[in-house]
Amino acid sequence: MHGLGELEAAVMNVLWQEHPLKVRDVLDRLETGKKLAYTTVMTVLDNLHRKGWVTRELEGKAYRYEPAFSRAEAAARTVRDVLVSSGDPEAVLMHFAQSATERESELLRRALPKKKRSSAS
Template identity: 90%
Template sequence: MHGLGELEAAVMDVLWQERPLKVREVLDRLETGKKLAYTTVMTVLDNLHRKGWVTRELEGKAYRYEPALSRAEAAARTVRAVLASSGDPEAVLMHFALSATEQESDLLRQGLRKRKRLAAS
């Protein structure tokens, strides 16, 4: 995910698969190819909480963490950030539209129709 470090993205992948989880449970499910310390994962989760990527609720003496937004919402946030930083969002959208597959085009049309219906209600 754009805006996330490699370990942060791996932690989010774990949380999107199964939630809510305590630090130890996230650590046990992480597959980074490296041995990580409990405190490292705790720090990553604290950072993700500070950045608004996860919420947490105290259970006994430990927090349970879960994503603040779905994977799809996070991806949409990333697309929005890329568009905002591009310097020419209209050109980027036009290039995407011209290169979109038929299925992607259909999905975009469906989304725009749904947006129009929601705005009208």
């Protein structure tokens, strides 16, 4: 995901699959190919909380974490960031529209609100 480091993205992937989870639960489910320390995962979750990617609730002495928004919402935010940072959102959208599959084009047509036609037209 845009704006996330590799380990942050891996933690978010775990939370999008199952939540809420404690640090230990996230650590046990992470598949990074590396042995990670509990404190490393705790720090990553704290950073994700500070950045607004996760919410947390204290349960006993430990926090339970869950995503602040869905994977689809995160992807949409990434697209929005790309459009804003491109300097020419119209050109980016036009290139995307030209490269969209038939299925993607149909989904976009259904998602865009239909303009009300006035009887005066």
